[in-house]
Amino acid sequence: MKEIYFDNNATTKVDEAVFEEMRPYFCELYGNPSSMHFFGGQVQKKVDEARKRVATLLGASPEEIIFTACGTESDNAAIRSALEAFPEKRHIITTRVEHPAVLTLCRNLGKRGYRVTELNVDGEGRLDLDELKSTVDDDTVIVSIMYANNETGVVFPIEEAGAIVKEKGALFHTDAVQAVGKIPLDMATSTIDMLSLSGHKLHAPKGIGALYLRKGVPFRPFMVGGHQEKSRRAGTEATAAIIALGKACELAALHMDDENTRVKVMRDRLEKALMELIPNRRINGGAAERLPNTTSIAFEFVEGEAILLLLSEKGICASSGSACTSGSLEPSHVLRAMGVPFTCAHGSIRFSLSRFNTDAEVDTIIRELPPIIRRLREISPFGREMLAQAAQ
């Protein structure tokens, strides 16, 4: 069965051009960039080129880019570094809707004596900047706010938040894993001190990420034991993956317009059609500014895992903020923070598109999903009540 892949916020297909770029660096050009011979030296040049490509996408300089293994490592490295650099400060600010890579770390730090503030969001998933303004203080060491939410696609006003943070002299980190490649970024004019990105969310392979670290911001490495990345991230470079990330960033810049036009049009069409064809549903964060590729729709009286399994039977790959898919028992922390009504909190489905999706695929989902929701509502005691009422 050919997959209809609408789960690009989970991971993406490696672009063929990216794969071709990295291919020689396994069996042929396998040298260590740190070596003194020509064979390693030529790989060093490609790593330098990759660093430039990543920097260009972010509007940064190459020496501000540190390669890591993943977005989670970048997040951990950024936050832990800030705490070590300013040991006298004990207050951390983040949001209730962060990715677990940030949220779990902050909550663990909370148990170790740090004061942790988790900013709230409104019913549309939007941040309240006044709350940030009133909580950031002289004791605040770092503020970590995601650029765009992975579940709903809601984009936060990062530059405005950064301005508030800088006024109080705290460091400002953003987990931009979902935003890079979809939203134009320019670190040269930004308030961001540190930014995390992940390769596999933008058509590079899994196992590679990067941390942008503004020049002049103090850094205390999380991984030590080697001089690599200017001693900011020890460990032999994952050369093939780094080269792949460089290529993926170059391509992301080329395709940014496509993401914001063609992909967005497909997302909007999918969303509009599902809203028309299916009653008792709502878009999570629909009134907020969102990524062009993401839609999260909550269906009343049905459960997300059941929807996903039936979609999967048709080859359609999506994701849910539902409890049952993850093994946890509550709806996602993001939907709960937004106060999504309990009638549909368990029935949220996320479709996340990429430039590889087609209009025909959108048509398939528009055809297949409404009968699936109807079928599950006919099994559900609450769904049956709803259908009976509607029939009257």
Add this chain to the structure above:
Amino acid sequence: MWDYTDKVKEHFLNPRNVGEIQDADAVGEVGSLACGDALKLFVKLDEQKQRIVDAKFQTFGCGSAIASSSALTEMIKGKTLDEALLVTNQEIADFLGGLPEEKMHCSVMGQEALEVAIAKYRGVAAPSQCHDHAEQEGEIVCKCFGLTDGFLKKVIAANKLHTAEQVTHFTKAGGACGGCIPKIKELIDEVMGEQVKEVRKKPEKLTNLRKMQLIQEVLEKEVRPQLWADGGDLELVDIDGGNVQIAFRKACAGCVSSGYTARFVEQKLRDLVSDDITVEEVEG
């Protein structure tokens, strides 16, 4: 992705007995929208009001909740009410070729709905209703899912659960805020304690078969729970006359004190089964 058996998938994709019975003799409802799953079960009895002739269900929930409901309705048809009450959640899971442990609460929900339906028909209070705040008995332990100590103790005992994580998988208790996990651990100890008391005093005479059964029982109820408490475990490999061969598992495997633990096991078996028992640790 969950590793569902083909039978779970089949019952989810083609659920049996979805719907309602207009003139049902018994109806049981458990769960809620907020909890994330709910089941409404309809049971129809024959003219003598003896046997179940039809059963239908409506379920809001995940794939395994729908499959468990479908399985339950198939299993109880043709049974008397007393026979139906003997259906355990484990049997529902077994009918489906097993459920992932994290999904065992789906089978528990099926069993519960059946109990509620029959209790209502008979006009008695259900022995252990969770989800239904108005009627439940006992003290609420898990506030997030509204589960009482009576209900949790029953599931712990019936399924021989020995960690708080398992209790969460089977009942959801502790799966949201986690605030009740210490209390769940206390309940496990309490249930274990009661089970230990059930073990009989050392008998005067034993046939070989009875001796083997008793060794197994003591290991199950008396010894292993104590090892679990420290993250360890053992497996019974063989019994040859009075010689009991065991293999250590988990934290006990390779533990420097395993020799001491083996003597502890031996003493227990001598105290509770027979004086001539020796315990030998083997590779298994």
